[in-house]
Amino acid sequence: MNEPGTLASRLSVTDVGHGIRCIDTLQERPKMACCYLIERGADLAFIEAGTAPGVPRLLALLDELGLARERVRYVIVTHVHLDHAGGAGLLMRELPNAKLVVHPRGARHLIDPSKLIAGASAVYGPEAVRRMYGEIAPLPEARVIAAADGQRLPLGDGELEFVDSPGHARHHFCVWDAASRGFFTGDTFGLSYRELDTAAGPFMLVTTTPVQFDPDAWRQTLDRLMSYAPRHMYLTHYGRVDEVARMAEDLRRGIARYELIATELAGAQDRRAQLLRAISADAVSAVRAHGCTLPDAELQAVLATDLELNAQGLGVWLDQCAAH
Ligand SMILES: [Zn+2]
Numbered sequence: 001m002n003e004p005g006t007l008a009s010r011l012s013v014t015d016v017g018h019g020i021r022c023i024d025t026l027q028e029r030p031k032m033a034c035c036y037l038i039e040r041g042a043d044l045a046f047i048e049a050g051t052a053p054g055v056p057r058l059l060a061l062l063d064e065l066g067l068a069r070e071r072v073r074y075v076i077v078t079h080v081h082l083d084h085a086g087g088a089g090l091l092m093r094e095l096p097n098a099k100l101v102v103h104p105r106g107a108r109h110l111i112d113p114s115k116l117i118a119g120a121s122a123v124y125g126p127e128a129v130r131r132m133y134g135e136i137a138p139l140p141e142a143r144v145i146a147a148a149d150g151q152r153l154p155l156g157d158g159e160l161e162f163v164d165s166p167g168h169a170r171h172h173f174c175v176w177d178a179a180s181r182g183f184f185t186g187d188t189f190g191l192s193y194r195e196l197d198t199a200a201g202p203f204m205l206v207t208t209t210p211v212q213f214d215p216d217a218w219r220q221t222l223d224r225l226m227s228y229a230p231r232h233m234y235l236t237h238y239g240r241v242d243e244v245a246r247m248a249e250d251l252r253r254g255i256a257r258y259e260l261i262a263t264e265l266a267g268a269q270d271r272r273a274q275l276l277r278a279i280s281a282d283a284v285s286a287v288r289a290h291g292c293t294l295p296d297a298e299l300q301a302v303l304a305t306d307l308e309l310n311a312q313g314l315g316v317w318l319d320q321c322a323a324h
Helices: 007-011 052-064 088-093 107-111 114-124 126-133 215-226 244-264 271-289 296-323
Strands: 013-015 020-024 034-040 043-047 072-076 099-102 144-146 152-155 158-164 173-177 182-186 232-235 239-241
Touching (some): 020 239, 072 088, 072 152, 099 107, 107 144, 244 271
Parallel strands (some): 182 232
Antiparallel strands (some): 013 020, 020 034, 158 173
């Protein structure tokens, strides 16, 4: 039960320091996806809007926390994949003073979401898109800020900086918060689920969701993010991680393994099934090497959705490589 106003909804909010709250959006399962609420002085900003079905909970949480909707200055989506931006249109309707901040390549897709819906339908099927994402509402152009690389926006007595971050998607930026020396990384710093934490720390998994995986761009993006010497990364999947340097290396190794696996299977019959089998085996061996003792069935439950998406995305990448 996670009805607005219940203890359960308060329990899904975690204070991660520096005026930042991590809010479980309860997509698919607990601790799969989150958004962040930054409070700085009189200003509030959401990072990620989650999906439309989660929007009433976000609004209820503002009420519960005694935070007026009028104080929300920005809703910032790291990229326009629907688990991050699907709820943006609905959320913005309820936040009278907010601007929606999005990568310049993503802006037109939130103003007219028909291509996003078509793209997600191609991956998941139209029925599942309706069930998972609900109403994907368009946004008035006047309320949208397309944040260019290096652009800064004021928040409280500080500011947020937008850093173009291709690799997972070309419509992706990361958001630098100098006050906490942290990046809101969307999907660009991979996935790290708390169920897979061990004595060795948080586990790192690459995310190659269709259709814009670009390993070379991703390596350059990682170089650039690390040049800020970040202390924290705020992942959408899931939560704040602090072992930034080690996890960046794990991510680089994961990207390299995916390139190798995909390239070796490029000409395989039944390529998609073989890709899924190979990256599943890769994930299990990496998780076990990390010291995780979760039973196989539970591990499968945590990773299955992402591995399916990753296999699809690697197939798209191979097709794009072949076309060039
Ligand atoms: Zn994504």
